[in-house]
Structures are given as structure tokens and as C-alpha cells.
Amino acid sequence: MEQEVRDSTQRVLDVAERLxxxxxxxxxxxxxxxxxxxxxxxxxxxxFPGGKEQLFLAMAERMFDRHHQGVVDALAGGEEDLRAQxxxxxxxxASQRPMKFMGMMHADVAALSEEHKEQLAQKAHGAxxxxxxxxxxAAEGRxxxxxxxxxxxxxxFLWLMDGLSYGETRTGAPPRAAMAEDVISMMLDGLLPxxxxxxxxxxxxxxxxxDAGLVDSGRNGQGRSS
Amino acid sequence: MEQEVRDSTQRVLDVAERLxxxxxxxxxxxxxxxxxxxxxxxxxxxxFPGGKEQLFLAMAERMFDRHHQGVVDALAGGEEDLRAQxxxxxxxxASQRPMKFMGMMHADVAALSEEHKEQLAQKAHGAxxxxxxxxxxAAEGRxxxxxxxxxxxxxxFLWLMDGLSYGETRTGAPPRAAMAEDVISMMLDGLLPxxxxxxxxxxxxxxxxxDAGLVDSGRNGQGRSS
DNA sequence: ATTATCTATAGATCTATAGATAATGC
DNA sequence: ATTATCTATAGATCTATAGATAATGC
Numbered sequence: 348m349e350q351e352v353r354d355s356t357q358r359v360l361d362v363a364e365r366l367x368x369x370x371x372x373x374x375x376x377x378x379x380x381x382x383x384x385x386x387x388x389x390x391x392x393x394x395f396p397g398g399k400e401q402l403f404l405a406m407a408e409r410m411f412d413r414h415h416q417g418v419v420d421a422l423a424g425g426e427e428d429l430r431a432q433x434x435x436x437x438x439x440x441a442s443q444r445p446m447k448f449m450g451m452m453h454a455d456v457a458a459l460s461e462e463h464k465e466q467l468a469q470k471a472h473g474a475x476x477x478x479x480x481x482x483x484x485a486a487e488g489r490x491x492x493x494x495x496x497x498x499x500x501x502x503x504f505l506w507l508m509d510g511l512s513y514g515e516t517r518t519g520a521p522p523r524a525a526m527a528e529d530v531i532s533m534m535l536d537g538l539l540p541x542x543x544x545x546x547x548x549x550x551x552x553x554x555x556x557x558d559a560g561l562v563d564s565g566r567n568g569q570g571r572s573s
Numbered sequence: 574m575e576q577e578v579r580d581s582t583q584r585v586l587d588v589a590e591r592l593x594x595x596x597x598x599x600x601x602x603x604x605x606x607x608x609x610x611x612x613x614x615x616x617x618x619x620x621f622p623g624g625k626e627q628l629f630l631a632m633a634e635r636m637f638d639r640h641h642q643g644v645v646d647a648l649a650g651g652e653e654d655l656r657a658q659x660x661x662x663x664x665x666x667a668s669q670r671p672m673k674f675m676g677m678m679h680a681d682v683a684a685l686s687e688e689h690k691e692q693l694a695q696k697a698h699g700a701x702x703x704x705x706x707x708x709x710x711a712a713e714g715r716x717x718x719x720x721x722x723x724x725x726x727x728x729x730f731l732w733l734m735d736g737l738s739y740g741e742t743r744t745g746a747p748p749r750a751a752m753a754e755d756v757i758s759m760m761l762d763g764l765l766p767x768x769x770x771x772x773x774x775x776x777x778x779x780x781x782x783x784d785a786g787l788v789d790s791g792r793n794g795q796g797r798s799s
Numbered sequence: 800a801t802t803a804t805c806t807a808t809a810g811a812t813c814t815a816t817a818g819a820t821a822a823t824g825c
Numbered sequence: 826a827t828t829a830t831c832t833a834t835a836g837a838t839c840t841a842t843a844g845a846t847a848a849t850g851c
Contacts, residue, residue: 376812376813376814377813377814377815378812378813378814388813388814388815389814389815389816392814392815392816398814398815399813399814399815
């Protein structure tokens with residue numbers, strides 16, 4: 348029975364995570380979640396007496412714990428080599444559903460109480476930002492990369508990894524692994540030629556759609572281009 | 574009177590843009606917007622008979638038109654030099670309120686009708702994505718940068734510029750101009766040393782907070798770091 | 800007559816609470 | 826007795842519509 352409780356609550360969190368992360372805190376109702384679970388909206392209060400906000404918070408904390416584990420493990424797996432570490436983190440994020448990290452930390456969090464807002468920000472920071480930042484600091488210490496504000500580096504990388512998942516659905520886009528590899532190469536090698544030679548990119552092999560929109564439909568993007 | 578109508582409707586759009594972009598389509602009610610304007614919720618239907626969705630759409634299109642102008646002008650101002658062009662675009666975005674582009678194109682757009690969804694995606698693409706992508710293609714054609722999928726390059730840059738505005742409120746963060754310059758340098762020069770020399774970064778001058786959270790409060794970020 | 804607002808309200812949700820019910824464990 | 830659900834519903838919004846009102850332009 349103890350086991351049952353756990354499974355059931357975890358299933359609620361699974362659905363909540365998928366829906367909240369996909370459409371945002373305000374857009375999702377408890378009924379949406381309950382419907383997907385085949386239960387009634389009021390039944391969710393058995394698992395989360397604090398209601399919607401408590402459910403969202405529990406979902407977010409569980410998610411951050413998971414990502415913390417994934418990021419820390421990935422960083423540990425490529426020790427002494429930043430590129431290998433970043434590849435590992437990229438693989439981790441590719442294995443997870445998009446979290447829309449910043450979208451959540453901004454729009455969704457605004458709907459929470461002041462206390463929970465701060466709590467979640469701290470959690471997110473400790474879970475993903477801090478370990479990644481430390482990896483950049485260590486790489487700089489080893490003389491592997493130049494000095495740049497480590498918060499900026501960690502933020503850019505996390506941000507880009509999260510961003511890759513948005514583009515995933517586009518038709519004609521290079522596969523995610525190729526994009527991640529190129530993003531890492533862009534950060535480390537840069538786009539300018541090195542020693543007069545161009546570093547090859549994986550995504551360069553994919554054909555560029557004539558005028559790739561989000562889908563391939565007629566263009567009505569912009570008329571009044573002055 | 575004609576003039577009056579225009580001003581009044583534009584003021585509605587101003588407030589709608591600020592609120593929608595800040596907290597998302599679902600989180601903002603027509604009452605929120607009307608209150609801020611000092612009018613009644615029902616009065617908004619005079620300006621936008623189609624209601625909330627029409628108001629959001631009009632707001633987004635006006636915003637994209639503005640950004641199209643800003644991006645195109647910035648790109649034209651630094652012709653034949655990608656770094657100058659990107660600096661110009663970065664300055665443009667710094668002069669504008671954060672648009673939370675992707676957050677909007679994903680979560681908010683999901684609440685719209687299928688038709689408007691597509692319409693907005695096309696608009697956003699034509700307004701900002703396409704001109705930027707073409708600048709990357711041209712730079713590659715000039716031999717300035719290596720070949721990489723231009724959609725990826727344009728997406729990364731836009732994404733990073735949008736991301737910079739999120740971090741802006743953090744205490745102790747380097748000023749936005751320094752961050753933008755470093756992000757551009759990271760993309761073009763890379764983090765690895767060039768010809769044995771480290772390219773200097775502006776943000777490297779800013780002190781790294783001992784354990785910079787979003788604010789400087791006690792750490793409760795992560796306990797169970799296995 | 801037109802413009803730009805307002806008041807009032809119908810109808811549809813949404814969150815949260817109270818209490819019933821069925822199944823399982825002691 | 827406990828667990829996990831359900832039904833029913835109060836109370837609070839939210840969107841949208843109908844129609845009144847005051848100010849301005851012809």
C-alpha cells in the first residue's frame with residue numbers, strides 16, 4: 348500500500364511535469380491533469396492538499412533533483428576535459444524532455460507565492476547552474492579556456508541546451524546530436540578560422556531549406572520591409 | 574479624433590505587450606490590462622472586438638514589426654563585418670524590453686487557434702530569424718566564418734540575446750553590454766586560446782560572487798548530491 | 800451620428816472544501 | 826482504521842455580450 352501511494356503520486360507528478368512544462372503553470376488546470384490521469388480533479392487534493400501550487404512545486408523540485416543528478420554525473424564522466432564534459436551534459440539534456448527552464452523560471456514562477464518563488468530559484472541554481480559553473484571555473488583553472496564570467500558561461504550553455512529542444516520539431520533541421528556538437532564547437536572553437544583553417548561543423552552537411560519556416564508553408568512573414 | 578483612436582489603441586497594445594510578455598498569455602486577464610489602463614475590462618472590446626486572442630495577436634504583430642525594423646537596420650549598419658552587425662543587433666535588443674521570444678512561441682502560442690498559431694510563427698520567422706540567418710549566410714560567403722547550419726546560427730544568436738535579458742536583474746552580474754560583447758566574442762572567437770593567446774573578455778573583470786544565486790541568500794539549493 | 804467609454808450580467812470555468820464510498824489491512 | 830478515490834458544490838474569477846451614457850463632429 349505504501350508502494351501504491353508512491354506510484355500513484357509519482358504518476359500525478361509525471362503528468363504534471365509534462366503538462367506544466369509544455370504549456371505553463373497558468374495555462375494548465377487541475378482538471379487537465381486529472382483528466383489525463385483518468386481521475387477527478389478533486390482527487391488530486393488527496394496527493395497534494397496544498398493544491399495547484401504545491402503540486403507545481405513538488406513537480407519542479409523532483410525535476411531539478413533529476414537534472415542535478417544527470418548534470419553532475421555527466422560532468423564527472425568527462426573529467427579534465429571540458430569538451431567531453433559539455434558533450435556529456437548535452438547528451439543528458441537530449442535524453443530528457445525539454446524543460447523550458449527560463450520560461451518557467453520567469454513566467455510560471457511569477458504566479459507563485461513570494462516564498463516558493465525564492466525557494467525554487469535557489470533549487471534551480473543549485474541543481475544545474477552551480478555544478479556547470481564550477482566546471483567552467485575548473486577548465487579556466489586548468490588553462491583550457493580563457494577567463495570569462497563563469498555565470499555567463501554556465502547561463503549561455505544551459506540556455507542553449509534548453510533552446511535546442513525547442514527547435515527539435517522543425518522539419519529539415521539537423522538532428523539534435525549534430526546541433527549540440529556544433530553548439531559546443533561554436534562555444535569552444537568559435538566561428539572564425541583557427542590558424543587559417545576552418546573547423547568543420549556537423550550541421551553544415553544538412554541542406555538549408557529554401558526558406559525554412561517553422562513549417563514549409565507559404566510565406567506571409569513580412570511585407571513592409573522598409 | 575482619428576488621432577485619438579490611434580493613440581488609445583496603441584496604449585492598449587503598450588500595456589498588453591508589457592504584461593503578456595512578462596507573465597504569458599494565460600496568466601494575464603483582460604482585467605489586468607484594463608486596470609493598468611484605468612478602464613473597464615469590457616471597454617477593451619471596443620478596440621479589439623475579437624477579444625483576448627485578437628489583442629494578443631495584434632500586440633505580437635506590432636512587436637515583430639518593430640523588431641524586424643530594428644534588426645534589419647542594425648544589420649545594415651555594420652555591413653561587410655559580421656561582428657559589427659551582431660553588435661548592432663545586440664544593441665537593438667538591449668534597447669528593447671525582453672520579448673521572451675521562445676517562451677511565447679511555445680507556451681503562449683499553444684493557447685491560440687491553429688490558424689493564428691501558424692500566422693504568428695511565420696511572422697516571427699520573417700521578422701527576425703530570416704534577416705539574421707541571411708547575415709550569417711553572407712558572412713560565410715565572404716569567407717568570414719566557417720560553414721555551419723545558418724538556422725542553427727541564427728537561432729543560437731537570437732536565443733542568446735533574448736536570454737541576456739532574463740539575467741539582467743541579478744545582483745552582481747556584469748552589465749548587459751559587457752555580456753553581449755562577450756557572447757559575440759564567444760561565438761566568433763571561441764573560448765579556446767587563439768594562436769596560443771587568450772582573447773580578453775570584458776565580463777572577466779566583474780567579481781564572481783562567492784556563490785551567486787539569483788539573490789544572495791542562504792543556500793538550500795541541493796542537499797542530496799550523491 | 801460617431802466615438803469611446805461605462806454598467807450589468809450571462810455563462811463558463813477553476814480552485815478548493817466537505818463528506819460519501821469502496822477496497823484493503825489489522 | 827486507512828487509503829484512494831468519488832460526487833456535489835460554494836465562491837471566485839474570466840470572457841464576452843447587450844445596452845446605456847457622455848462627449849464630440851456634422
